[in-house]
Amino acid sequence: MNATDICIPDMTIDTEAITKIIKTAQRLKFRTLVLVTENPFETSFGLTIIKGILVKSESIAKAESMIERSKRQDKLILVHAGENSFNRSISSFPGIDILYGIHRAPKNSFDEVIARLIAKKGIILDLSLFPIIHGEEHARQNALKRYREILKFQRIFRFPISISTSAEISIDMRSPREFSALASLFGLAENELEETFSAIKRRMERPEPVRLII
């Protein structure tokens, strides 16, 4: 199983803490780790580390210019989900790899139009386990409810999904076995989990679209 996790370390943490995250990922038997950080880190730990960048903006124009800039850096581009209109517009913009943080987006922020769009473009929808692990009462209930609804869309439109801990520090990370246990709470089957683990790798291996230069 090519287990993959996405970690978003706090901007303030140092290189040592990032190394600890990488070592924990290796100990928990992850094969691939997406690290969203600007800080430098060592990469010689025997697992594939993919650098990511998180685009967070409420304005479409700002988000698009940030994506344009990020495209040149050869990083995995994650865009923080927002309102429905934002998600629709941003999903049709080229260059996005992952739609992230859907649990924090407002109600009705995801529908069949977005599901169709991301399925067509191969954009991954990330389901973070963070609200399930750390959340209490309503936050956790809402996340579970939303993920169940998203899974219904996913089974119809077949868009790729990924599951992550969104860990800020090494203690927040969980093993693939725990991923399976937590994902079963919102109805993700074992075979579907394997697909979610390989979604990022498949996205990275996807050939670049042909560009017309006039």
Next chain:
Amino acid sequence: MKPLPPTLRENYRYILYEIDPPDTSLEKKYIYQTIAERGRSLIGDNGFSLVNPSLIIKQDKYCIIRCRRGEEKMLLAITATVTSGFGQGIALRPLATSGTMKSLKDRFMKRNGRNQ
């Protein structure tokens, strides 16, 4: 209530956990209290009683938690939601699952022996 005869008793599964960070000084009863609190919050009293977890051993950075057979996944989900115990940030990392205490204890001893 009179103890059940062996054939009517429930079967259990035992999960070996490593406590992260290893220098956590939490006592056994506090770890159980944290698990119980998080478990009740996640699956409610009825679900928790079905899983029936019990902290059997805590030695250094390892502990063994017992649950009803067939409920291992739910126990893993509960323990995955343990993020702190009495002010300390902790994580319980599952290492191995077994149907008998003996085999798990052997593994536990092997690991302890190797680390010392």
